[in-house]
Amino acid sequence: MNEEIIKIPQATAKRLPLYYRFLRNLHNSGKQRVSSAELSEAVKVDSATIRRDFSYFGALGKKGYGYNVNYLLTFFRKTLDQDELTKVALIGVGNLGTAFLNYNFMKNNNTKIEIAFDIDPNKVGKKIGDVSIYSLEELETRLISEDISVIILTIPAEVAQRVTDQVTTKTNVKGILNFTPARLNVPSSIRVHHIDLAVELQSLVYFLKHYPNDTEISQD
Numbered sequence: 001m002n003e004e005i006i007k008i009p010q011a012t013a014k015r016l017p018l019y020y021r022f023l024r025n026l027h028n029s030g031k032q033r034v035s036s037a038e039l040s041e042a043v044k045v046d047s048a049t050i051r052r053d054f055s056y057f058g059a060l061g062k063k064g065y066g067y068n069v070n071y072l073l074t075f076f077r078k079t080l081d082q083d084e085l086t087k088v089a090l091i092g093v094g095n096l097g098t099a100f101l102n103y104n105f106m107k108n109n110n111t112k113i114e115i116a117f118d119i120d121p122n123k124v125g126k127k128i129g130d131v132s133i134y135s136l137e138e139l140e141t142r143l144i145s146e147d148i149s150v151i152i153l154t155i156p157a158e159v160a161q162r163v164t165d166q167v168t169t170k171t172n173v174k175g176i177l178n179f180t181p182a183r184l185n186v187p188s189s190i191r192v193h194h195i196d197l198a199v200e201l202q203s204l205v206y207f208l209k210h211y212p213n214d215t216e217i218s219q220d
């Protein structure tokens with residue numbers, strides 16, 4: 001995460017992709033500077049708002065010169081995390097894992113399932129979409145060589161801790177999205193998000209029953 005984005009008001013942050021798209025087009029057409037009036041016309045945001053928005057990124061505009069397109073573009077790219085692709089590996093290409101591989105995570109541009117692993121010889125060596133499935137024997141070397149920092153666990157609960165231990169002690173993985181019902185023990189430097197569909201369903205049913213009219217609570 002970029003530190004600067006924390007200080008930017010939400011309304012400004014929401015306009016960043018708009019600015020970014022327009023500036024990228026300007027850049028592609030060879031333009032090096034742009035005035036807030038030109039920007040305003042193109043993105044349909046008044047120029048006072050644009051100047052205020054841009055002031056959060058430092059005093060970038062110069063009187064009679066406008067804004068430097070390259071500078072802004074570099075700033076936006078960083079702030080919007082367009083530069084950083086988080087590479088993800090999926091372990092366990094069964095019912096759930098196959099569904100995730102078929103789902104296009106690239107819709108949000110900065111996460112991508114790069115590789116998958118399974119122990120089933122019928123699956124190893126195959127591809128789903130553009131993702132290759134490797135044997136678990138290659139787990140550590142490939143996680144390191146592909147620079148994977150996040151894994152999705154869709155394996156049977158009984159083997160979840162063993163695979164987790166392998167990953168957390170011998171690779172650079174920092175985050176685990178755990179779909180198995182197993183509660184995982186990990187070093188404090190690793191973050192685990194546990195998604196248990198049964199628990200979520202039970203909780204939904206509980207709230208429907210006990211707080212039928214309270215949308216604030218049931219959205220929790």
Ligand SMILES: NC(=O)c1ccc[n+]([C@@H]2O[C@H](COP(=O)([O-])OP(=O)(O)OC[C@H]3O[C@@H](n4cnc5c(N)ncnc54)[C@H](O)[C@@H]3O)[C@@H](O)[C@H]2O)c1
Pocket residue numbers: 091092093094095096097117118119120136153154155156157159163179180181196197198
């Ligand atoms: N299917 C669902 O709707 C669903 C919903 C919620 C949670 N889950 C949980 O997700 C996990 C996967 O469920 P599923 O239905 O896809 O199961 P599945 O049996 O269809 O798939 C499990 C896959 O993991 C592979 N595998 C087994 N041991 C392995 C290991 N040590 N290393 C790598 N791969 C290994 C198997 O070969 C298989 O391809 C389970 O823990 C399940 O409880 C599933």
